[in-house]
Amino acid sequence: MPLHDNYVYQYDVNTDTGESGRMMVEVSRPRASLAELRVAGNVQRLELSSDAMRHATGGFLLKGPLAVGSEWRGQFGQVRIVSVSRSIEVPAGSFDGCIETVEQATMPAPKRATSVFCLDVGMVSLEIEAALGNEAAGVTTRLRSYGPRATGFE
Numbered sequence: 155m156p157l158h159d160n161y162v163y164q165y166d167v168n169t170d171t172g173e174s175g176r177m178m179v180e181v182s183r184p185r186a187s188l189a190e191l192r193v194a195g196n197v198q199r200l201e202l203s204s205d206a207m208r209h210a211t212g213g214f215l216l217k218g219p220l221a222v223g224s225e226w227r228g229q230f231g232q233v234r235i236v237s238v239s240r241s242i243e244v245p246a247g248s249f250d251g252c253i254e255t256v257e258q259a260t261m262p263a264p265k266r267a268t269s270v271f272c273l274d275v276g277m278v279s280l281e282i283e284a285a286l287g288n289e290a291a292g293v294t295t296r297l298r299s300y301g302p303r304a305t306g307f308e
Contacts, residue, residue, distance in 0.1 A: 155207060155216065155276040157191075157200070159183035163276065163300045166245060170292040177295065180303070216271065220253055230267075231259030242270050244278050246297040252278065275300060 163179040180192040189200045189207075199210035205218035213229040224235045237254040252272040259265045263285045270279040280295040 155271055156274055157181050157183065157189040157202070157276065158302070160303045161300060162303050164298045165280075165295045166298050168294045170290075176298070216253070216255070228257040230265060231257045233257040240270055242272070242279055244296040244298075246275075246278065246299055249275060249278055 159182060161181045163181070165177040165179070166174065167177050168174045177193060182190045182192070184190065187202050189202060191198045191200065200215060201208045201210055207215040207217070209215060209229050211229070212227075214226045214233065215228070217224070217226040217233075220235065220238060222235055222238055226233050233255050234257075235253060236256050238251075240252040240254040241248070241250045242252055243249075249272040252270050255269045255271070257267045257269070265282070265284040267283075268279075268281045269277060272278050275297070278297040280293075282293045282295075284291050
């Protein structure tokens with residue numbers, strides 16, 4: 155995942171109840187080994203190394219080797235790479251050769267997150283399924299646009 159400094163990612167967000175919206179993610183790189191992702195005023199920090207992206211709060215987002223079947227501890231459950239050749243079409247375009255991961259947990263409640271990461275772009279898709287009490291809930295997030303932050307509008 156490139157995580158370029160001052161890049162902005164815009165995602166379409168849809169729930170299985172019919173609600174929709176947009177999510178903006180702003181990337182800053184205070185240093186080479188740290189990326190900060192700002193979403194709605196909250197900052198998520200990722201510690202970066204040559205073979206991993208680790209959540210500062212624990213668990214890995216991605217971890218080498220990037221091969222089908224590789225597993226590691228994620229932010230809330232066990233992550234497994236299910237494809238390294240995923241093709242996907244989202245509002246931002248069509249992408250090939252992407253990595254698809256599935257993170258699952260059963261405690262305290264069942265939860266599953268399927269993510270697709272594409273070379274030179276980053277995360278293009280995230281689908282979350284979770285149990286809320288006796289109900290199932292789902293959220294789908296798809297990349298709409300990405301690129302350097304616009305400047306010079308004064």
